[in-house]
Amino acid sequence: MTNTSELPSSSRRRREALAAADTARAHYKWIVLSNTTLGILMATVNSSILLIALPDIFRGIGIDPLQPSSTSYLLWLIMGFMVVTAVLVVSFGRLGDMFGRVKMYNAGFAVFTVFSILLSVTWMRGTPGVLWLIGMRLGQGVGGAMLMANSSAILTDTFPVDQRGLALGLNQVAGIAGSFVGLVLGGLLGPVEWRLVFLVSVPVGVFGTVWAYLKLHDTGVRRPAQLDVWGNATFAVGLIALLVGITYGIQPYGSRTMGWTNPWVLTALIGGVVVLAVFCVIETKVPEPMFHLGLFRIRAFTAGNLASLLASLGRGGLMFILIIWLQGIWLPRHGYSFSSTPLWAGIYMLPLTVGFLVAGPTSGWLSDRFGARTFATGGMVLAAVTFVWLMLLPVNFDYLQFAAVLLLNGIGMGLFAAPNRAGIMNSLPADQRGVGAGISATFQNAAMVLSIGIFFSLIITGLSTSLPHTLSSGLTAQGVPAADAARLGALPPVSVLFASLLGYNPVQSLLGPHVLAGLPAHQAAYLTGRSFFPALISGPFSDGLTVAFGFATAACLVAGVASLLRGGKYVHTETPEGHDQ
16 A cells, blocks of 8 residues: 555645645635625614614604604615615626626625615704615615625535535524514614614624625636626516505505505506516517526426515515514503513514524525425425414413414424525526526515515504594593594504504504693593503404414415425436436
C-alpha cells in the first residue's frame, strides 16, 4: 500500500486542495442558511409588526384610525407591504436567474434597510405623515420582494438534495414564525416609541447587508436573457388591480357594509383578471418569458404551488381573526384593559409559533429522506382538524384548550410548509430556480391578501345580520339616547372590527365623550368597562367565526388533496431519471 506521504507532491497538494474546498463548501452552506434566514425573518417580522403597533403609530402622527376617512390609510399600511411583494417577487426572481441571485438578494437587504430608516424619520403629521409612511412601506416591500424571491433559490443552489428539506424548512419556518414574533415586538415597542417599530430592523439590516456582501457569492446556474418588458408590465398591472380591488372590497360603500358592488372595485377585479389573461397569452409568444408557464407541466411544481395557495388562503386571515377575537372579546372579559390587549394578544398566540418551530425543521429533515407528500398532506389534514376545533370552541373559551389547538395548528402548518417548499424547489431546473421561487412566493403572498379579504368579508357578513340591532338595543337599555344608539347601530361592522383590532375601547371611541358625559357616572363606567362590549359582540362575532373557520377547513382539505396528487419524491434532472414514483 502506498503511503500518502510517498505520493508526488503535486498529487498530494491536489488532494489537500480538494479536501480544503470540500470543507469550505460545507462551511459556506451554513453561512448561506444563516444569512437568508435572517433576511426572511426580518422581512416577515415587518409584515406583521404594524398590526399591534398601529394605534401608537397613528397617535404619533395625529391620525384617528377610526374615522371613516382613515380606513384606506389603515388598510394600506397593513396590506401595502404584502401587495408589493406579491407583485414583484416573480420579476426579481427572473432577474436573479439572469444576473445573479446573490446580487438581487444583497440589494434587497440594502433596500429594505434604507426604507426602514426612512419610515422612522418622518417629521410630518396628519395626512402627509401617513402618506409618507405608506410610501416608505411600499418601498420596504420592494426590498422584501428581492429577499423573498431569491433566498429559496440560493439555498437550493447551495445545499445538496439530501439536505434541502432541512435548510428550506428552517428558512420557511423562520419566515412564518416571524409573522407572529412581529406581533409581540409591535406590542412591546409601540407604547415606548412608535419609531422603534421601524428602527428595530435597522441594526439587523445593516449587519445582514454587510455580511451578505462580504460572504455570499453565486453558485447557481445563470441564464442571461432579454427582459420580458410586456410580460412584467401586464403581470404587475393585472395583479395590482386584483389586489387593490380586494383591499377596497372590504371597505364600506355607500349604505352597504362592504364594497364588493362598488363599480371601481368590480372594474379593478374584472380588469385585473382580464389583464392577467393577456399576460398568460404574452408569455406563450415571447422568446424569453418572465413567467415560464412550461414549469406547470412539472406535476410536483404545480401540485405544490396549488397546495401552497390553498394553505395560505386558510392561514392568511387567521391572524387577524384571532387578534380580533382576543382583543375585542376574550382578553377584556378576563380582566385586561383595552389598551393592553394588543401586547397580550401577541403573547397568547405564541403556542402557534412554537408549533411551527417544532414541526418545520423536523418535517423538512424527514422529507429529505422520504419525500414531501406524506408530511405535507398530513399537515394540511391536521390543520383542517384544528379549524373545526376552533369552530366548536365557545367565544369565551378556556385558554388551555385554545393554546392546545393553536399548538396543533402550528404543528400542522409546520409539517406542511417545509416539505412543500422543498418539493417545489427540487422540481425546478437549475436555471429556473429564481423565477420558480418567485412564482411560489407570488401564490403565497397574493393568497394572504385574498385570504384577508375573504376572512374579513365572512366575519362582516356574520356581524351585519345581528350586530346593528344588538348594538343599538344594548346601548338604549343602558340609557344612551335612541338617536346616538341608532347612529352606532348603523355604523359598518368594519368600524367595530377595526376598533377591536387596534386595541381601542370600542364604545368609548365610537360613542364619543359628549354622549358619555350626559349619562350617569355608573352607566358610563359600565358602558366603557371591560364586560359590556365583549358580551354584546360575542353572539354576532361567533356567527362570523363559524363561517370563517368553515372556509379555512375546506381550503386546508383541498390543499391536502392537491399535495397528495404531487406524486412520489421528485428531483429535477436534465433527463427523465429522477422521478421516483
